[in-house]
Structure formats: structure tokens, C-alpha cells
Amino acid sequence: MPDDIPAAQRRLRARGLATMERLVQAGLDVFATIGYNDARVDDVVARSGDSHGTFYLYFGNKDDLLLTLAFRCADEMVDLARELPVIDAGPAGVRQLRTWLDRFLTIHERYLGVIRAWMESHVADERLADFGRTVLGDFAVALMARLAEVDREPDIPVELRATALLALLERCSYIVATEGRLACPRLLDTLAPMLHRGFFQPSGRPPLRPLVARATR
Amino acid sequence: MPDDIPAAQRRLRARGLATMERLVQAGLDVFATIGYNDARVDDVVARSGDSHGTFYLYFGNKDDLLLTLAFRCADEMVDLARELPVIDAGPAGVRQLRTWLDRFLTIHERYLGVIRAWMESHVADERLADFGRTVLGDFAVALMARLAEVDREPDIPVELRATALLALLERCSYIVATEGRLACPRLLDTLAPMLHRGFFQPSGRPPLRPLVARATR
Amino acid sequence: MPDDIPAAQRRLRARGLATMERLVQAGLDVFATIGYNDARVDDVVARSGDSHGTFYLYFGNKDDLLLTLAFRCADEMVDLARELPVIDAGPAGVRQLRTWLDRFLTIHERYLGVIRAWMESHVADERLADFGRTVLGDFAVALMARLAEVDREPDIPVELRATALLALLERCSYIVATEGRLACPRLLDTLAPMLHRGFFQPSGRPPLRPLVARATR
Amino acid sequence: MPDDIPAAQRRLRARGLATMERLVQAGLDVFATIGYNDARVDDVVARSGDSHGTFYLYFGNKDDLLLTLAFRCADEMVDLARELPVIDAGPAGVRQLRTWLDRFLTIHERYLGVIRAWMESHVADERLADFGRTVLGDFAVALMARLAEVDREPDIPVELRATALLALLERCSYIVATEGRLACPRLLDTLAPMLHRGFFQPSGRPPLRPLVARATR
């Protein structure tokens, strides 16, 4: 019976779609609130207002829901990465950066539980692990593309600069998650100019060999 | 004397201390290997070679063990932070930094499971959450003390520079955890000079606004 | 709808109600047979023919089952107390009393395990303790109402007479429990007249053989 | 090795006797406080200040301690029963009765946990059950001996009167246990005269105070 396929492979009518969407949103909320590991299928269906059995009509198991959420997250993150514009070196660039960062933090917050779950290296599902790497990789590539356009600190490999930037972004979202949504605008006001200076402005000084420079003194 | 106080409140003799130590080490290993969430008390005692009941003689439950490990970790981390030397601006500084980073990564790796658990923990235990904040805070303070000694990029607040540095350190330890211990020396070779340049060398160019100020002189 | 509310708070359908009833009866049987303390949840489900997990679908734990049973017992006891009729001073009264005593002993026997548990319970559950007091109190009040209608031994306060009667009733049910159900009719035959004489006949008249006395008239 | 005999069969020196006595008292306290079933060997040794292992030097197990306590209780109860004096029909009898009741309640309270444990019919140890019956029987016999001396209500068999008296005594000790020691003197003041009238005064004469009232008529 084709109805036995639990996931969204089945053709869903309007009602089914709505139910699935409810479950997806509930999963997002619950995972973000109490974490993937502590979340019970019960918590999810309690949140969505559906019955226990219904869950298994749409998802094979808890992992399957996580995977579904992860795919959605990935889509949004990859889109976001691609949409990172060429950052202007002037004040306009700061604004561009701020807007983009805001979107990043928003998405990150929404998918918090999912992202955490896939960062936890001991994910049962190998597909998920692969997949986390892919997303991060794509993201890093997109960042690098932008950073490569700037000749700042050319002696520091662009991968490392991208890694540093990514680390900072993650830490910021961690801060937002910890300190609450309200901290966000304030954070962005500080962060956008700083990142702009640190990563997207060409440095005005001779690139390398400062030691040599001193030696010539 | 009551045997039923689970934690180390009891006065322990040599044998008891040894057993507790065995359990602690086993906990460290198991948490690092399969993660706190997936770890069972059974895994810990299997590793330590003790019986199931013995575990509960020393720890009230898995959380209690985590807390004990976390305190130890905190002690080492705080010590480490305090021992971060004044970093020389020249090549000696790179070596200093490399040595210190190596220790950082070593400790981080040992306590990997613990740190993860407390980063991810959705405040299952409030003591743990408080405590993670404290350790991170102390660490950041120690980093700031060193960074403040350098006038590099003085227009970027020292807290943010410290945060960035911390974010990078964490990401590095994440990389080490993912790629395996072997990646470590190579990573340090790349990382130490980079961090030295990026954080502990005075920049050779006039800082941002002061530039204008000097120009008007 | 949340499945994880253990008690009967959930709306139960016919099937669920039947299961719960099965567990309740099993609990009654098991507690009466082997006692609350020695009873295991396993014994209860074994008796009811349900699976272990099912128990926890309806009751949070053994205490919770006890409480449920206690409430039922209380209902029946309070009803019974209210239905204690005005006891006739003549032979009809002996029959009335006998009938009522029979019911009392029947209920008492059915809820034997529960009553014992709540009499002995060292206030493991405060609700249960409160509640035992309430039931006993209600019962005593009802007894007093009947005893007050008789002027026998008016210098002995009615509360004390009620207490004495209650004490006797309890001891009788203890005897029934110990000696087995078969002892019951014999006991009632002895008890009913005695209690009638001791508690429900006005004093001040020649103690014995009123029938003979009348016959000589 | 004769040391393996756990109970007090061994010859104990002064130190051993003191330890055993400490354990016995601790057992009495703990059983009375939290009940035999809930009491752990740990609770007992914690109370006595001895170590866990020491307990098993003196008692084979928890049941063995209970049995020891039960024997002591029995001794005191049997003595007490024997010492119930011939109760005077006049006011002196009320005082006699009060004194004796006081002792009864005191002993009952001290051995509360023990008595409860042996009343709970589901005692693992059959010796204990037998034994409870014996004590109660002896007690009832002693009561009957006294009651038989009085011709009050001779149509009510003396066994039943003894049973009723016993039931009342037990209930009183239950009340003392529930309401606390302070209720005791007040209870005795009410109880002694009442029991005296109800059980130890020959009937056939007008009740206590009304006698005067009628005489003045």
C-alpha cells in the first residue's frame, strides 16, 4: 500500500499538507526550545495539536522529522549564502552587511534546534552529518567568494578568513540565542561595522613581511 | 556514617578515591566518544570496569557526573587562561602562542564531551548553565587582558576582539575533534602565526579615526 | 492531544475506560492479597493482563493507583455511612444493624489493601493522609447522628461512643480478613445483637431476656 | 567461625552490647518514624552512628532486627498485661486504670513501628506473625481475667468485651500516634472514667451522676 510510505513522498492533498506543515512548525519550535535530544514525539504532537499516531503518518520517526527540517534549513542557508552581495568598501557596505547579517541571524535562530542537532557530531543518521558538512561547505565557499574580492591581509589564506568569519557568525547566533532576541539589534549595530572593517575593507598597508620592513630600518 | 550521600561529600579513603577517579576518567572517555546524550550509565561502568551500583555510590546520576567533570574542566580552563603569557610581538611570540594553543586544544579535546554537553544543554541543570557562563567569562577576561596590551586595531573594542578569538579557538577545537588528533600539529603551524599576526602584533598602520586626527596636525 | 498525562485527566473512550477499570480491579485484588507494600506494578498488570507500559498510561505510579482506589473507597464508605438507618430499639433493629454491618464488612473487605495502606502509610502522600482523616471523620459523624438518637448512657459523650463503635467495626473487619470470609455470618450473628444492645438500646431497663419478660405479661 | 552467627547468639562484651543497644534503639526510632517498610538499613545505621557493615554483625537482616524488637515489645506487653490490677469499682479504680492506661500507651507508642509491622498481615517472616497472635492472645486473656471479675452485662460474652476493650485501646494509641504525644493526658482524663464505667463497674445500678439527680427527686 503506498500509504505506508511515511514521509512526504506520498501525494498530499490540502488537508494533509496542512497537517504536515503544522508538524513541521511544531518540530521547529520544540527542537529550538528544549533541544532535539530532550524532545519527545509527544511534545511535538502536543504542540501541533495532532494525535500521536498522526506523526507517523508523515514521518518515519523523529530522525526523519529532523532530516526534513534540516533540508529546509539548508535550502534557506544556501540561498542566503548566494545572496551575500559584493560588499561595498564604503558606508553602504556596512548597511548591506547589516541587512544580510540580520537575515542570517533570523534563519539561524529559527533553525536553532536543527542546527545544534546536526552540529552534535554523534548524529545517528549519517545522511544528516554529510549534509551538515555540505551546507557549511557551501556557506564557506560563498563567503570566500566575497572575501577573495578584497585584497585585505592577502597573506592570510582566504579559507582561514572565511573560517574565522563563520566562527564569529556562529558565536553571534549563540549569543542571540542565549541573551534573547532583544540583544539582536544592538549586536548588529556593533557587529556590522566591525566585520566590515575586519573583513571587507582593503587594508591600507603593505601586505606582508613586516619583519623585513623593520629590518630595512 | 551515611552511605547514601551520592556525591563526593563522603569522606573517601584511598580505595574509594581510586574508584571515583576511574569513573571520572571513564565518563570523560565515554562522553567524548559517543556524546553525553547517547552515553548510558552502563557504558561508563563498563568502561571503568565497575559494577552498576557502584556508580550510584559516587554520583547521583549521569547529570551529577557531568557536573563533576564540568567543574574539573572549569578548573583547568581557568588555570590555562591565567597562564596565557604576555605574547611577544616577534617570532618568540609565535612560539609562545603555539605552545599555549597546543595546551588549549589538548584540554579542549579531553573535555570535549563535557564542553559539548554544557554548550548544548538546554539548561537541564541550571547550575551547569551558570557555570558555563562563568568559565567562558573568565576565559574571555583573561584573553582581553592580553589583547589590551596590544594597540592593534584599537577602534575595535577589546571585548569583540576577545570574542572573535574565542570563537576561532572553539572552531579550531571543533576541527580537531572532527578531523582527528593528527590534524593538530598542521593546524597549529597555520594557526599560531595567523593568530599572532591577527591579534598580537601591533598593526603597522595608523588606526582608523586617529588617522584623520594626525593628518590635521 | 497529550498522551502523557498519566491519570484519568485524559478523555477516555470505551476501550480506555475498560482498561483502566481492569487495572483498578487488579489493583484492588493485588493490594488485598499481598499488601500494598509488597505489591509490584508487575503484579498488577500481570493480574489485569495488560502490558507494563499500559499501567503508566493510566497511573503515574503505584501511589497514584492507590490514591484512585482510595477515592473510590471513600465514596462508598461515605455513602454507606449516610445510609445507616435509624436503628429500631426492638428486634427489627437487630436485623437492620445486621444488614448494614454486612455491607460494611463487604466494602471493608474489598478495599482491605487500600484501607490498610492508608492507615499504615507514613504520609508518603499527604493527600492520602488528609483524605483518610476526612473519611473517618465523616463516618464517625454519621455514626454519632444515630447514636445521639438513643439516650443510652448519656453521660458518655457521643463522640466516644462513636469512636468505640468504629474501633469495634474495624477490629471485626480485621477478624474477617484474618479468619476468612466464612467466619463472617457467624460473626454477624454474634455481633449484631451485641452492638444493638450495647449501642442502640436505651439503657435503664432490665438488661436481658426482654422477650421472656413480655411473655410473662 | 562462631562470629558468623549474626544475631545476639554470640557472647558479647560490653562494647558489643553497647553497639547492639544503639542499633536496637535506632531501629525503634526509625521504624516508628518512617515505618518498617520504608526504613532502610541505611537509615538505621545513620541514626545509630554506626557503619553499614556493623549492622550485619548483629542482625542477619532487617527482618531479624524487627524480630528482636518484637520480642522486646512482647516482653513488655505481657508484663503489662499481667500487671493490670483488679480494678476497684470506686474512684480509686479510675486512678488505677488511668495509671495502667498511661503505661500501655507509652509502650505502644515506643513500639509503634514494630506493632504496625506485625499487624500488617503480609509479614515475610512467619515467626513474627505467629508471635503477634500470641502476644495479642495473652493480652486478651489478661483483660478477660479482670473483666470476668465484674458481672457487668453478663449476657455479653467476656471474650467480646475483651475484644472491644482491646479495640478501643488500639484506637487510642492510634490517636496518640496521629495527634501527637500532647494529646495523651487529655485523652487519658476522658478515657479512664469512661472505660471504668463501661467495663469495670458492675451494671444494674443507675449511672454515675444521674444517680444523685434521681435521688433528690
Added chain:
DNA sequence: GATGAATGAGATTTCATTCAT
């Protein structure tokens, strides 16, 4: 005699998953 430590059988409890309607 005394004690701290160790053990493991057994009880409790949870929860993902399946079933029947």
C-alpha cells in the same frame, strides 16, 4: 569489632513505534 566499598538482582519508568478502529 568495626568499617568503607562493592555488588547485582530486581523494581521503576520512559517512550519510540505499532495497531486497530
Added chain:
DNA sequence: TATGAATGAAATCTCATTCAT
């Protein structure tokens, strides 16, 4: 489609009892 009910494997935790010093 939806749902309430049932299941049982697996985990947690307790504690009487034994052991070794």
C-alpha cells in the same frame, strides 16, 4: 486521514547483602 490505545525494549535507580581490610 486521523486517532486513542497498546506494547515492550531499554534505561534508570535502589538497597539488602557480602567482602576485604
